[in-house]
Structures are given as structure tokens and as C-alpha cells.
Amino acid sequence: RRLDDNAHVLVRWTGGARGTILASQTSPGHYNDLSVRIYGDRAGLEWSGTRPEELRFAPYGEEARTLVRGGHGSTTEARRVSRMPAAHPEGYIEAFANFYRDAADIIRAHRAGAAVDVARAAQVPDVVDGARGVKFLAAAVESNAAGGAWTPARFE
Known part of the structure; x- marks a missing residue:
């Protein structure tokens, strides 16, 4: 393949x-x-x-x-991100909904000049996280091309 x-x-x-x-x-x-x-x-x-x-x-x-x-x-944070009562299936789609909601809350706080919930912001990927992901994938592809040799992903 x-x-x-x-x-x-x-x-x-x-x-x-x-x-x-x-x-x-x-x-x-x-x-x-x-x-x-x-x-x-x-x-x-x-x-x-x-x-x-x-x-x-x-x-x-x-x-x-x-x-x-x-x-x-269950922790307070686990209950905060649960959208359905226990024993009612929840999962994949709701996880994305939580990311979108938290990202929207962070954007609204920035625009309003209000304090951002630091704990919640730490859970939402940002541009730096995206760049790190691209570097990780580039290192994996480079490693494959080199026959599986150890290839560090540089995150400076």
C-alpha cells in the first residue's frame, strides 16, 4: 500500500x-x-x-x-463536560462540541476583555499545538523514509 x-x-x-x-x-x-x-x-x-x-x-x-x-x-471537570446523565450514551460528537464551546467561550472573553478560564484554555488546542502536530507528522514521515530511524520532532 x-x-x-x-x-x-x-x-x-x-x-x-x-x-x-x-x-x-x-x-x-x-x-x-x-x-x-x-x-x-x-x-x-x-x-x-x-x-x-x-x-x-x-x-x-x-x-x-x-x-x-x-x-x-466523577470529578467536577468530568461532570462539566458530560452532556447526558449517566447510562445515556455520549461520546465522539459531544467531545467536539465541548472543544467548540470552550473555544467560543475563550474567544468571547478575549473580545470582551474579560478574564479567561486558564484551566479551560489549557485544554483547547491553539495554533502552537497545530504547528507541533504538523512537526510531529513530518518527523514520522521522515523516519519512515529513513527506514524507521529515530527522528526527533523539533518543537522550538
């Missing part, structure tokens, strides 16, 4: 954390199966778009448990 529709990327973040990003349009049986797995030194988290209401939380030395959106243990 000549398309860049299957990528396995090794990453190293500032601070030393390492990870793997897998992105594929060629995985039979995984139709738009967006999933995220994060493992740290104290716990692991797993979320899958095929079960968008659930987050699997696995602290080391304890039983893994499933947290349900809007259920017991």
Missing part, C-alpha cells in the same frame, strides 16, 4: 516518559476503534471508543475497576 494509513510511532516526551502511538486504517475488525492506554508507575488507564462510557482504572497492587461517566467518583 502506498498510503500512510498504518503507523507505529515510538515517542519520548519532555521529562523522559516514553510511549507508543499506533494509528491504523488497516486493522480488520477494529472499525474506528479509537482507544487510549496509559501506564505509569502508580496505575494504568484504558479507554476505548467502543465502550465510551467506561474508563478502566488499574492501580498497582489493587483490583482494576471500571469508572462510568457521570457515576460515582
Whole structure:
């Protein structure tokens, strides 16, 4: 295949954390199966778009448990971005709606000369984030052309 529709990327973040990003349009049986797995030194988290209401939380030395959106243990921020009551499916489209709403609130605050909610603004991608994404993809394509050689994405 000549398309860049299957990528396995090794990453190293500032601070030393390492990870793997897998992105594929060629995985039979995984139709738009967006999933995220994060493992740290104290716990692991797993979320899958095929079960968008659930987050699997696995602290080391304890039983893994499933947290349900809007259920017991939800944070204030989790409740703020939930648009439906617990057990009523919510997900992909609503996530974009939250970004658009927060971006619009930030733009309105700037135009009015009002204070911007810094915590909310930190969650909304900006031009710098977009440029960093382009640099990341350029480094991945360069790495592929070099036979998979480690290629740093420079974010100066």
C-alpha cells in the first residue's frame, strides 16, 4: 500500500516518559476503534471508543475497576463536560462540541476583555499545538523514509 494509513510511532516526551502511538486504517475488525492506554508507575488507564462510557482504572497492587461517566467518583471537570446523565450514551460528537464551546467561550472573553478560564484554555488546542502536530507528522514521515530511524520532532 502506498498510503500512510498504518503507523507505529515510538515517542519520548519532555521529562523522559516514553510511549507508543499506533494509528491504523488497516486493522480488520477494529472499525474506528479509537482507544487510549496509559501506564505509569502508580496505575494504568484504558479507554476505548467502543465502550465510551467506561474508563478502566488499574492501580498497582489493587483490583482494576471500571469508572462510568457521570457515576460515582466523577470529578467536577468530568461532570462539566458530560452532556447526558449517566447510562445515556455520549461520546465522539459531544467531545467536539465541548472543544467548540470552550473555544467560543475563550474567544468571547478575549473580545470582551474579560478574564479567561486558564484551566479551560489549557485544554483547547491553539495554533502552537497545530504547528507541533504538523512537526510531529513530518518527523514520522521522515523516519519512515529513513527506514524507521529515530527522528526527533523539533518543537522550538
